[in-house]
Amino acid sequence: MDKDNSKAVEDMRSLLHKNDEVAAQTRKWLDSRQIFGINLMGSPGSGKTTLLESLIDCYQGDLAELAVLEGDLETNRDADRIAGKGVQAEQICTGSVCHLSASMVAEALEKLSLPGVNTLFIENVGNLVCPSKFALGTHLNIVAVSVPEGDDKPIKYPVMIRTADIVVITKTDLLPYFNFNLERCRREIQEINPQAIILETAATNATGIEELWRCIGERSC
Amino acid sequence: MHEFSVVSALLDLVTEDARKHKATGVTTITVKVGVMSGIEPELFEEAFHVCKRGTVAETAALELIRQPIEISCPCGYQGGIEGFSFRCPKCGETTIRVSDGEDMILQRLELELPD
Numbered sequence: 001m002d003k004d005n006s007k008a009v010e011d012m013r014s015l016l017h018k019n020d021e022v023a024a025q026t027r028k029w030l031d032s033r034q035i036f037g038i039n040l041m042g043s044p045g046s047g048k049t050t051l052l053e054s055l056i057d058c059y060q061g062d063l064a065e066l067a068v069l070e071g072d073l074e075t076n077r078d079a080d081r082i083a084g085k086g087v088q089a090e091q092i093c094t095g096s097v098c099h100l101s102a103s104m105v106a107e108a109l110e111k112l113s114l115p116g117v118n119t120l121f122i123e124n125v126g127n128l129v130c131p132s133k134f135a136l137g138t139h140l141n142i143v144a145v146s147v148p149e150g151d152d153k154p155i156k157y158p159v160m161i162r163t164a165d166i167v168v169i170t171k172t173d174l175l176p177y178f179n180f181n182l183e184r185c186r187r188e189i190q191e192i193n194p195q196a197i198i199l200e201t202a203a204t205n206a207t208g209i210e211e212l213w214r215c216i217g218e219r220s221c
Numbered sequence: 222m223h224e225f226s227v228v229s230a231l232l233d234l235v236t237e238d239a240r241k242h243k244a245t246g247v248t249t250i251t252v253k254v255g256v257m258s259g260i261e262p263e264l265f266e267e268a269f270h271v272c273k274r275g276t277v278a279e280t281a282a283l284e285l286i287r288q289p290i291e292i293s294c295p296c297g298y299q300g301g302i303e304g305f306s307f308r309c310p311k312c313g314e315t316t317i318r319v320s321d322g323e324d325m326i327l328q329r330l331e332l333e334l335p336d
């Protein structure tokens with residue numbers, strides 16, 4: 001029942017279509033260089049950068065095989081922390097944007113020297129909501145949820161938990177000081193995302209870091 | 222507040238469609254928003270009314286359709302789930318296919334064509 005000068009059009013594309021296209025190109029690009037990409041997400045202060053530092057400390061290979069992109073609203077501090085560990089790192093400052101996008105990552109990748117690199121970590125902007133649907137072209141999503149945030153965060157932020165391949169419950173050294181029901185937290189993560197692997201880490205004594213490396217290794221081959 | 226990024230992506234798609242059909246304006250935009258798409262409909266609408274100014278969709282109305290989670294299970298079950306529990310409500314299976322409710326789709330556009 002179109003009027004003469006009106007027309008109905010079915011589009012059916014995802015609103016994230018353009019981002020997904022760039023992410024798919026990045027994925028191909030990483031694959032062609034045999035680089036395994038990891039998107040690390042979680043709230044501000046959930047321990048993402050510390051987790052990367054621990055992963056670097058426990059890495060068995062040559063540190064030149066690792067590269068890190070750091071996403072933050074402001075400052076180069078996290079990239080400086082990683083560089084201080086001897087791993088090349090580039091900072092992406094998003095200004096006011098609360099998540100990384102595929103094009104920000106594609107642009108930043110050009111600044112890294114990637115020959116010899118086999119694992120790329122991308123620390124997303126600290127946020128338990130916004131980054132979840134913006135594909136970056138990475139192969140694995142890790143979501144960090146820390147003990148001080150409270151055990152109800154997974155059930156309150158199920159969309160983020162759904163995107164995770166691995167959920168890392170960080171700062172478990174602080175369990176004695178917080179009212180955090182580990183069993184319930186694990187159960188709720190499992191209900192939301194039955195396929196997700198759930199790990200526990202404590203950066204203070206590197207608990208769980210080797211197991212995290214093992215899980216990453218299993219997914220990357 | 223990633224709703225602004227998503228709305229500007231929506232307006233890019235709408236502008237592309239309008240150009241393709243040589244439209245002079247857009248009257249209605251229908252978007253399907255999954256309950257697990259990460260989009261807050263109220264924020265999305267607010268962002269839309271701010272961002273549409275100066276685009277071909279300047280006077281367009283936005284119609285949001287909330288889409289619940291839909292799954293299909295090897296047991297034959299097709300339908301919704303209970304709360305955030307991503308398992309088959311009939312048989313308990315967790316190896317299910319989520320067929321709807323996790324994305325946001327530009328479904329339909331009403332375009333104004335020149336006389």
Ligand SMILES: Nc1nc2c(ncn2[C@@H]2O[C@H](COP(=O)(O)OP(=O)(O)O)[C@@H](O)[C@H]2O)c(=O)[nH]1
Pocket residue numbers: 042043044045046047048049050051126170171172173174201202203204
């Ligand atoms: N006790 C304890 N503190 C941690 C742990 N991991 C991180 N932190 C602290 O939590 C704060 C935020 O960590 P950071 O890695 O910068 O978080 P990000 O914002 O997610 O990158 C810092 O003060 C860290 O020292 C942990 O496993 N145990």
Ligand SMILES: [Mg+2]
Pocket residue numbers: 048049050078123
């Ligand atoms: Mg950080």
Ligand SMILES: [Zn+2]
Pocket residue numbers: 294295296297298309310311312313314
């Ligand atoms: Zn079933």
